[in-house]
């Protein structure tokens with residue numbers, strides 16, 4: 001399962017970064033997933049809940065933000081967000097082969113709890 005290996009990578013990457021910050025636990029992880037990257041959010045959520053067991057992320061919440069598909073319209077020289085996967089500018093009707101965003105996946109941020117364990121001492125880390 002594709003999403004399971006992605007979840008494994010996310011957990012190990014965030015755990016390594018959290019350890020580098022002397023974190024006792026990770027409370028949440030926020031991901032941006034492009035609509036075109038082929039990852040099914042529900043399957044990723046499911047995989048995450050399996051692989052987080054026994055890690056610093058055992059109690060962590062996974063927040064998934066879907067990233068829209070943005071393309072370049074060569075006819076009107078503008079960027080446009082697509083609502084369907086037809087890859088044509090909704091304004092000019094021309095093909096828009098150049099995809100500017102929506103293909104990738106990245107860890108936007110995660111929240112850690114430090115060794116003092118107080119809930120108000122969370123730190124936000126941006127990668």
Ligand SMILES: [Zn+2]
Nearest residue numbers: 073076089092
């Ligand atoms: Zn256009």
